[in-house]
Amino acid sequence: MRYFNGTGWLAIFTGTETMIGRTRDVDAWDEATGVALVVDPQRGIRRPVTDYPDFSHLEPASQVVAAIPGGGWRAFWKDEGPDNGPLTEQVLAWLITAKGGATPITVGARGDVDDAESADLLIPPGEE
Structure with a gap:
């Protein structure tokens, strides 16, 4: 992270x-x-x-200057789910840094929060 x-x-x-x-x-x-x-x-x-x-x-370190809602984005990992299968998590928020970066923050099924920088794919709203 x-x-x-x-x-x-x-x-x-x-x-x-x-x-x-x-x-x-x-x-x-x-x-x-x-x-x-x-x-x-x-x-x-x-x-x-x-x-x-x-x-x-x-x-x-990364200096956060803003946080914006996830806006319906999702993060997808090919092999991070049960039995090394696929996993998709909702992007809860985007942390915006002083250098203009945007880091997706996800929330898992158990409520655990983490960044999704290791995701294989970020899925925009409305796409499967």
């Missing part, structure tokens, strides 16, 4: 002796220094990434 967040950036941490490597959403930017800020779940505050001794680097 493609990774989306509000700023379009992820902070990568390598880990320490007591903490495993991890990825955190960049939540904002410090206005005075320009340093990326992440939420510290233990303290319940935003902290600069440079406060962490294991901060490695930033990586781009």
